[in-house]
Amino acid sequence: MAEAFELRNEVADGAAADALLDAAFGIDRRLKASYRLREGNRPLTEGALAAYAGARLAGLISFWPVVIAPLGRPALLLGPIAVHPDFQGAGLGSRLMRAGLEAVGAAGHDLVFLVGDEPFYGRFGFRPVREGRIELPGPFDPERLLYRELTPGALGEAAGLLIAAHRFGAPDA
Numbered sequence: 001m002a003e004a005f006e007l008r009n010e011v012a013d014g015a016a017a018d019a020l021l022d023a024a025f026g027i028d029r030r031l032k033a034s035y036r037l038r039e040g041n042r043p044l045t046e047g048a049l050a051a052y053a054g055a056r057l058a059g060l061i062s063f064w065p066v067v068i069a070p071l072g073r074p075a076l077l078l079g080p081i082a083v084h085p086d087f088q089g090a091g092l093g094s095r096l097m098r099a100g101l102e103a104v105g106a107a108g109h110d111l112v113f114l115v116g117d118e119p120f121y122g123r124f125g126f127r128p129v130r131e132g133r134i135e136l137p138g139p140f141d142p143e144r145l146l147y148r149e150l151t152p153g154a155l156g157e158a159a160g161l162l163i164a165a166h167r168f169g170a171p172d173a
Contacts, residue, residue: 004094005051005058007099011043012050013058020057036137037077038064041164042075042152046107047100051083051092059092060081061100065165066113068134072168073158075106075147078114097124101150110151113162124148135161150169 012020043062051059061081067074077102077128083093101124104112114134118128126146134145147156 004069005053005087005090006049007095008052009045009048009103010050011045011048011062012057016057017050017060020060021080021082023084024080028138033036037066037162037164039164040066041065041166044104044107046109047076048105049100051096052122055089057084058087059096061096063100063104063109063112066162066164067168068158069163069168070160071158073111073156073160073166074109075111075113075162075172076109077110077162078091079116081114094124101125101148105150110149110154112148112150114146115140116146122144133159137163139169 035152035155041064043064047061047063049061050057059082061170062079064079066077080098081093081096083090083096098106101112112126113129113134114126117124118126127148128143129147131142134147136145147155
């Protein structure tokens with residue numbers, strides 16, 4: 001029988017979220033370039049979902065306000081999205097992804113970036129950024145930088161460095 005999950009509109013943080021992320025990605029996850037965009041940044045409440053199996057945190061998704069510098073084009077960084085290994089294969093990650101994207105789109109956001117594998121995230125409408133067009137702070141694999149336009153044409157001709165919105169002086173969306 002399939003596990004029943006309750007999705008709550010909340011930012012999952014604290015010890016339970018850290019344990020889930022360590023189990024899903026390993027303890028070296030904080031060394032990744034995408035974490036630099038989260039340092040000192042606050043996740044949005046729109047699209048932030050925590051999935052529970054009973055009282056246990058089973059999965060989560062977060063979105064972070066970023067801008068494409070130097071012009072300050074606003075966007076979001078998706079991540080982390082994670083499902084605890086005990087609950088993988090039950091469709092929870094797909095459910096979190098669809099619900100999160102729907103929520104940020106309904107809130108008026110039109111452009112989302114993530115760092116991940118295109119064969120997996122392509123089914124949710126993500127595609128690779130042309131190499132050299134958008135950069136991340138620190139080392140990263142440009143083939144793994146993906147984007148999705150929630151409004152057609154949202155990326156336009158934007159190019160530059162993704163930085164946390166508050167570091168650019170932009171509001172936290």
